[in-house]
Amino acid sequence: MPDVRYVCLSDLHFGAENSILTDVVPDKVIADPSRPSRAMTALVACLDEIVSHNQGGTKPTLILCGDILELALTTDNIAAMVFDRFVELAFPPSGSVFDSTVWYLPGNHDHHIWETARERQYAQYLRRRPLAEPLENPWHTTRMFTEHDPDWVDAELLTTLMRRHPHLQDVTVRAVYPNLGISSPDGRKCVVFHHGHFLESIYRLMSVVKDYMFPNRDRPQSVWEIEAENFAWIDFFWSTLGRSGEVGSDVGFVYASFQSDEAMDRLAHNLARGIKEHMHGHPIRATIESWALEPVIRHFARRIGEAERAQPTPALTPGAQEELKRYIDGPLYHQLRAEDRSPESLTFVFGHTHKPFQQPCPTERFPRGVHTYNTGGWVVDTLDPVPLQGGAAVLVDENLDAASLHLYQQRPDDSDYRVTVEQAEGQDGGEFLRRLRSIVEPGGQPWAEFSAAAAQLVRQRHADLRNILDRGGVTGAPRDR
Numbered sequence: 270m271p272d273v274r275y276v277c278l279s280d281l282h283f284g285a286e287n288s289i290l291t292d293v294v295p296d297k298v299i300a301d302p303s304r305p306s307r308a309m310t311a312l313v314a315c316l317d318e319i320v321s322h323n324q325g326g327t328k329p330t331l332i333l334c335g336d337i338l339e340l341a342l343t344t345d346n347i348a349a350m351v352f353d354r355f356v357e358l359a360f361p362p363s364g365s366v367f368d369s370t371v372w373y374l375p376g377n378h379d380h381h382i383w384e385t386a387r388e389r390q391y392a393q394y395l396r397r398r399p400l401a402e403p404l405e406n407p408w409h410t411t412r413m414f415t416e417h418d419p420d421w422v423d424a425e426l427l428t429t430l431m432r433r434h435p436h437l438q439d440v441t442v443r444a445v446y447p448n449l450g451i452s453s454p455d456g457r458k459c460v461v462f463h464h465g466h467f468l469e470s471i472y473r474l475m476s477v478v479k480d481y482m483f484p485n486r487d488r489p490q491s492v493w494e495i496e497a498e499n500f501a502w503i504d505f506f507w508s509t510l511g512r513s514g515e516v517g518s519d520v521g522f523v524y525a526s527f528q529s530d531e532a533m534d535r536l537a538h539n540l541a542r543g544i545k546e547h548m549h550g551h552p553i554r555a556t557i558e559s560w561a562l563e564p565v566i567r568h569f570a571r572r573i574g575e576a577e578r579a580q581p582t583p584a585l586t587p588g589a590q591e592e593l594k595r596y597i598d599g600p601l602y603h604q605l606r607a608e609d610r611s612p613e614s615l616t617f618v619f620g621h622t623h624k625p626f627q628q629p630c631p632t633e634r635f636p637r638g639v640h641t642y643n644t645g646g647w648v649v650d651t652l653d654p655v656p657l658q659g660g661a662a663v664l665v666d667e668n669l670d671a672a673s674l675h676l677y678q679q680r681p682d683d684s685d686y687r688v689t690v691e692q693a694e695g696q697d698g699g700e701f702l703r704r705l706r707s708i709v710e711p712g713g714q715p716w717a718e719f720s721a722a723a724a725q726l727v728r729q730r731h732a733d734l735r736n737i738l739d740r741g742g743v744t745g746a747p748r749d750r
Contacts, residue, residue, distance in 0.1 A: 271666035271701045272323040275451065276316060276367065277462060278662055279334035279620030280646030282378065283355065284348030287648045287734065288339065289726035291351050298733045300343065302350030305358060308647075308726050311719035312676065313358040315688065316662065317366045318715055319674070322708050325667075331359070331367040332449065334620050334644060335376020335464030340508045342378075349430055362436045371431075371442045373424045374449055376464035376621060377472055380508040382424055384500070386444040390422045409496040413450035413461070413604050415443070447492055448604060451669065452612065458669045459612035461601060465621030465643075466503070467495055468592045469577055475499045491607075492600045577622045578646065581655050584626035593617075593641065594632050602634045613637060616671050616696075618663050620644040625661035627673045627693040640693040642673055649730030654679040660723075664705065670698025672705055676719060683724035688716040 282288040286298055292306040293299065320329055338348040359366045375383035391407045398404060415421050427442035449462040466472040476489055476498045489495045577589045585593065597617060605611070617630070617639050623646030630639045645660040659678030665671050675689045690705045692698065709716060 271668055271670065271698075271704065272325045272327060273320060273329045273664050274327070274667045275332055275460075275665040276320075276329045276662055277332040277334050277618055277644055277665070278337075279376070279464065279644040280336045280623060280648070280660070281333075281355075282336055282339040282646070282648045283351035284343040285339035285648055286343070287650055287730050289649065289723060289730060290355070290647050291339075292354075293729070293733065298736055300347050300351070302347050302354065305351075305354040306726065307722040308719070309355060310358060311715055311722045313355070313366065314715035315674070315676065315719050316359070319664065319705070319708060320366050322704075328365065328368040329664075330370060330372060332372045332374070332462055334374050334462050334618065335466070336378040336620065336646070337373070337376075338379045338382065340379050340381050349426075352427075352430055353433075356431055356434060356437070360431070360434070360437055360440070369437075369440045371427070371440065372449055372462075373427055373442050373444050374462055374464055375424075375444065375446055377466040377503055377507040380500070380503045382426055383444060383446045384504055385426065386422050386424050387446075389425055408493075409500060410447060410493050411445050412608060413445075413448045414452060414608055414610065415445055415449070416451065447496065448601060450605070450608070450610065451665070452610060453669055456610060457612060458614045458616075459605070459610060460616040460618065460665055460669050460671065461605075462618045463596075463601075465619035466507075467492070467600070468589060468596055468619070468621070470592070472503055472507075473499050475502050490599060491603055495600060578624065578658070579650075582657060584624050584628070584643070584657055585622070589622070590630075593630060597630065597639055598632050598634045614669075614697075616640045616642065616665075616669070616693075618642045618644065618671070620646060622646075623648065623659075624657045625659055625673060625675055625678070626657075627671075627691050629693055629695050638695070640671065640696045642671055642693065644673075645675075645678075649679070649727050650734065652731055652735055654681050654727070654731070656680060664701075666698070666701045668698065668701070670696065670701045672698070672702050674705070674709070677723035677727070679727050680724070683721070683728070686720035686724040687711045688720060 281290050283290060284300060284302065285291055286293055286300050289308040290306055290312070292301045292304050294301050323329070338352060340348060373382070387408060395404070411422055412418060422444045424442040424444035428440065431437045431440045431442065447463055447467060451460045452458070470477055473495060476495065479486065479498065480488060489498055577586060580586050614637060615635050620643060622643060625643050625645030627640070627642045630641045632639055642663045644663050646658070647660045656679055660676050662674040662676065663671055664674055671692070673691045675691055677686055677688070680686055688709055688711050690702065690709050692702045711717065711720070
């Protein structure tokens with residue numbers, strides 16, 4: 270029977286107060302990083318149960334596929350301490366659930382980890398470069414296939430956090446960005462992991478603005494070009510702004526306000542009024558400019574609030590499906606070819622949208638189609654349940670067949686929470702699916718405990734968000750979905 274070889278998790282948002290994996294002080298909506306949440310404990314127990322059935326004795330490799338540390342909406346120390354709680358559970362002295370090498374693909378909320386990793390990589394390059402030779406431009410991406418690359422990039426912050434535990438001195442966390450590829454020995458099968466942020470235009474905003482301003486210039490085609498044009502924007506707004514002292518706390522309230530039209534309208538009005546009050550010159554001109562500015566601010570904020578993860582149905586909107594195909598047929602295909610890979614069978618795993626699913630994706634470059642898996646997410650950022658939102662772990666076996674461990678999806682009734690195992694339609698690997706389903710018994714332990722924990726914490730996070738908006742002076746109805 271095939272063993273689990275890779276376990277992929279994403280969008281854990283460790284440290285975020287709306288993550289069900291972050292413990293929160295009751296009635297205060299303040300993170301308590303000193304202990305794991307009930308859902309975190311149960312999640313690791315579920316993964317340990319899966320891995321314990323491996324027959325070959327090989328520990329699976331953990332792939333953390335972005336937005337693992339919440340660097341946008343909390344402070345570094347809180348995010349780091351919640352990550353510590355996960356490490357204590359998943360890598361205990363008695364025996365780790367996972368292999369000693371961890372792969373880390375930064376997302377938009379922890380993009381700054383990639384910035385620090387690539388700067389460290391460039392510093393190492395400078396030490397080796399002779400003074401007489403010219404310097405290359407810093408690299409914005411890594412190779413996709415780096416499993417046996419001697420020049421792999423260390424995600425130093427994560428490696429350091431793990432090695433603070435005395436028994437984990439041999440653990441390394443390797444940063445790969447934005448795509449990680451795993452290939453079969455003959456090259457015919459390939460699984461690619463990507464956080465998913467490049468599938469939405471808001472994270473390519475600088476490229477979009479450039480196209481508007483200079484329509485005759487070529488659009489970025491490679492992952493390098495996309496990242497080079499947009500890294501500063503992603504790093505600023507999505508990965509560092511929320512940590513900017515008291516301003517950062519206010520940014521957190523702005524993020525929460527995306528869930529209420531009344532809250533968003535009020536913030537847009539206040540911002541436009543503040544700008545008007547600080548404008549110099551003729552008062553009529555200032556009034557006209559601020560009047561014109563308010564709808565622009567409101568439109569921009571609503572564009573962020575209407576991102577793919579905020580759409581209740583379907584799993585992927587038609588626009589997102591086109592963006593997914595465009596990314597696979599464009600930047601991803603070109604990177605595969607640049608690294609001399611032409612797989613016949615391709616599986617694409619991503620997160621970011623917080624809606625777990627598995628489905629085939631027809632593309633032009635891959636005639637046999639691509640099997641896509643989404644890992645979902647672990648935050649609750651709505652006032653009411655969104656049935657498609659939830660979290661999953663994508664499991665890949667030694668034959669590079671994939672399956673999704675659907676751990677939870679938001680439900681109005683606690684009794685409807687249930688752990689299941691799913692596979693994309695038309696995918697090979699039925700033996701792997703049968704094995705996993707023989708292990709997962711939703712009514713038994715640890716599966717039932719996880720479902721109970723998820724139901725309780727999702728319900729609590731809905732109430733927490735309402736309290737946050739109430740504290741901000743906004744009690745309006747939630748955004749129409």
